[in-house]
Amino acid sequence: MATMHTLNTLSEFLLQAKTQFCVYDMGRKINKISTDDFMQFESAQRPYPAPLQRHAQFAITFWNKNENNQHYLWFLKFPLDEQGLLIQGTRNIFLNMVVESLGLMLEKTPSEEQQEQLATNPYVFKPSTDKVAMLNAVINRDLMRPESKYYPTAHNYFANKLGFEHWQEVGVQGICDIAARLDRDNNAQHIAAALPKLPTEPLYSLCLALEHEALPTAINEAIATLISQEAALATPNDVRLSMLIRALSSAPAQGLRTDLYPALFKHNNISQTIVALAGRCWHDLDDEARLLAFFEAAVQQQQGQELFIYLFSDLVAIPSLRNKVLAMLRNPNRTNTLGSAIGLLFRQQRS
Known part of the structure; x- marks a missing residue:
C-alpha cells in the first residue's frame, strides 16, 4: 500500500484511492484539463495556461465506482511562480492535510468534522455562484x-413561451444548463432570437x-450585433x-471579436469592458499591434495609469503573452x- 512518502501529486493520490476524476480550470473560464496536461502541470513540466492573479484555480470532481x-x-487554488509553474510545496502541504484528515483511500463519505477541516484548508476556495x-x-x-x-x-423562457418579462421564474442553474446544451432542443436558435429582446437581468x-x-x-453574430450597437x-x-464581450469571448471565429475592438477603443468610459477583455479575451492580445492598442485604450480610461498597472501585472503572468507584454514596454510607437x-x-x- 502506498504511503504519503510515495505520493507526490494529487493525481497519484486520486489514482491510489482508486477513483476516477476530471479536472476543470476555474480561473478565467471553465475549461476541461486533460489528465496528461494536469499531471505535467503538477510535476512543473508545463505552466498553467491561463493563470488568474498568479494562481492556478481548478476544480476536481472524483468518484469511486x-x-x-x-x-x-x-x-483548489495554488500559487504559481513567474513562469506560471506550480509552486509544488504548496500542493504538498494541501496533500498532507487531506491525507491526515481523510486518509489515503477516500472510501467513506467525509464526516461533518472532516468536511469542515477541508473547507478551512488555505488552498480551498469558493467560486462565485x-x-x-x-x-x-x-x-x-x-x-x-x-x-x-x-x-x-x-x-420555455428562452423559447419565449413564458414572456421575457417573467425572468424571475428562471433559475441560474437552468440558464447554465441551457448554455451547456446548445446543441439540444433548439436551444441555440432560441438563444439567438432571444438575445436582442432580453431584459438586463437574464441577459x-x-x-x-x-x-x-x-x-x-447564430449566437455569436447576435452578440456581436449588440456590441456594435452599444x-x-x-x-x-x-x-x-x-457582459456582452464576456459572452463572445469563446467564439471560435476570432475575427468576429477583434473587428469590434477599434470601435470599443475609441471610448474613455469603458474600464470594466477593458478589464473583461484582458480577463476573458486574453488570447486575442497575442498580436503586437492589437496589444499596443489595448494598452493605449486602457490608459485613456479614468484612473488609466492604475488600470494599466493592474492589466500589465495580470497579462504578464500568462505564459503565452509574457514575452509580448514585456516587449510592449519598449515599443517605440507608444504614446506619451x-x-x-x-x-x-x-x-x-x-520602490
Whole structure:
C-alpha cells in the first residue's frame, strides 16, 4: 500500500484511492484539463495556461465506482511562480492535510468534522455562484448525466413561451444548463432570437454562462450585433458592454471579436469592458499591434495609469503573452500617455 512518502501529486493520490476524476480550470473560464496536461502541470513540466492573479484555480470532481459512486468536488487554488509553474510545496502541504484528515483511500463519505477541516484548508476556495452553477451543468453534460430540474423552465423562457418579462421564474442553474446544451432542443436558435429582446437581468446571467462555451455562429453574430450597437453610442453602458464581450469571448471565429475592438477603443468610459477583455479575451492580445492598442485604450480610461498597472501585472503572468507584454514596454510607437504609465510602473517596481 502506498504511503504519503510515495505520493507526490494529487493525481497519484486520486489514482491510489482508486477513483476516477476530471479536472476543470476555474480561473478565467471553465475549461476541461486533460489528465496528461494536469499531471505535467503538477510535476512543473508545463505552466498553467491561463493563470488568474498568479494562481492556478481548478476544480476536481472524483468518484469511486467500486464504492458508493458518490461524486465529490474540490475547488483548489495554488500559487504559481513567474513562469506560471506550480509552486509544488504548496500542493504538498494541501496533500498532507487531506491525507491526515481523510486518509489515503477516500472510501467513506467525509464526516461533518472532516468536511469542515477541508473547507478551512488555505488552498480551498469558493467560486462565485454563477461559476458553480455552470460547472455543475458542464460536469453533468460531460458525464452524460441529466440536466437539473430548472432546465425545463429555462428552456420555455428562452423559447419565449413564458414572456421575457417573467425572468424571475428562471433559475441560474437552468440558464447554465441551457448554455451547456446548445446543441439540444433548439436551444441555440432560441438563444439567438432571444438575445436582442432580453431584459438586463437574464441577459447578464446568460452572458456569464455563455462565456465558457464555444458558441454557434447564430449566437455569436447576435452578440456581436449588440456590441456594435452599444459601441456606436456616444456614452455606451460599460457594464452591458463588458457582459456582452464576456459572452463572445469563446467564439471560435476570432475575427468576429477583434473587428469590434477599434470601435470599443475609441471610448474613455469603458474600464470594466477593458478589464473583461484582458480577463476573458486574453488570447486575442497575442498580436503586437492589437496589444499596443489595448494598452493605449486602457490608459485613456479614468484612473488609466492604475488600470494599466493592474492589466500589465495580470497579462504578464500568462505564459503565452509574457514575452509580448514585456516587449510592449519598449515599443517605440507608444504614446506619451502610455509612456507615462510605463514610467509609473517602473518607479513602483523600484520602490
